[in-house]
Amino acid sequence: MDKAIRKTSELEAYLSREIIGQEAVIKPLAECFKYGWCHLSTPERPRGNLFLLGPTGVGKTESIHAVTKFMYGNPHTGILRLDMSEFSRQAGEEALINLLGAPGGKSVGRFERFLEENDEGIILYDEIEKAHPQLFTILLQQLDAARITLSNNRTYDLSNFFLIATSNIGAQIFQTAKHLSNRRLQQSLEMQLKERFSPEFVARFGKFDHEILIFRPLKPEHLRLIARKFYAQLLPQYRNTHGITVAGFSAELIEETLRTIDNTRNGARELRSSVERTIRGFMFELLCTPEAPRAGWLDLKTDETRQLTLLPQPDNTKEFYPCC
DSSP: OHHHHHHHTTHHHHHHHHOOSOHHHHHHHHHHHHHHHTTOSOTTSOSEEEEEEOOTTSSHHHHHHHHHHHHHSSTTSSEEEEEGGGGSTTTOHHHHHHHHOOGGGSSOOHHHHHHHHOSSEEEEEETGGGSOHHHHHHHHHHHHHSEEEOTTSOEEEOTTEEEEEEEOTTGGGGGGGGGSOHHHHHHHHHHHHHHHSOHHHHHHHOOBTTTEEEOOOOOHHHHHHHHHHHHHHHTTHHHHHHSOEEEEEEHHHHHHHHHTSOTTTSHHHHHHHHHHHHHHHHHHHHHTOTTSOSEEEEEEOSSTTOOEEEESSOOTTSOEEEOO
16 A cells, blocks of 8 residues: 555656646646545445547546556556447447447446456546446446446456546537636536436546546647657657657657647647658658658758658757757
8 A cells, every 4th residue: 555655646747748738637636546546435335437539639538648648657558448439329239338348248348348357547538528328327326326237147347456547528618718717718618518407427437627637728838748658659660660750859840740630629639640740751752762861850841842751960050859
């Protein structure tokens, strides 16, 4: 227990480094996981419940992956992430069987596989507003009593798990969020939640600013920092896989990348895709040109093509960022 307390006491500082542009949610997010991992939550309830609201691409899911990496050493260990668009009404009964298993235990669903392999962890319901109506009845049981009964007629204890839901509901409100006070924004989102979900469902999570957290649209300065992070994470991988060593990249490349996206719609998600497309295309051209340099600093050509190029040394008239 002492080890868990020491480790989780560092969680808030870790999330402050990992989550960009969402300073208001870091403390309550960290507190939920700190208290839960130290077994300070109510007995026979989940370790913690969180409802994360905000438009797409602002860091809701990435925040939970950051927590998972901090606690388990890997963002994909100890977590069951369920994209609820896969389990919508339109997806049909077959999708529910894939999740919950076939009646009589004739086939195993994703829930059973995860719970048989893990005695603690995180269950993440991504874009919960898209879930099949039948799942909300099951969710109420999980949120309130920390248990779930699957098609194999076994009831599983979820008191060692965190239950997290994310939602893009009210996304249109955020288009004008910069003109709204925090109070008005919260009131508008509360109305949206009441229209879409039952009062019992929302009440199971808790209160705004504690268990219901609002992720704001990202500002240009946040996207610059996120783009730097994406490039710094992606470029070093090519040294091991293809023998191409990129020591760093220019601030000009960041600005060019930002011009290629519509950050008002898809935020960091579109930014990540743009970075990946840019780098993949450049690396392919290098591989097709044997005489091209395999090491240097990434920049844009000064001609009208604005294509990527590797410089032997950074241009001292520009700002460059190292990859590590």
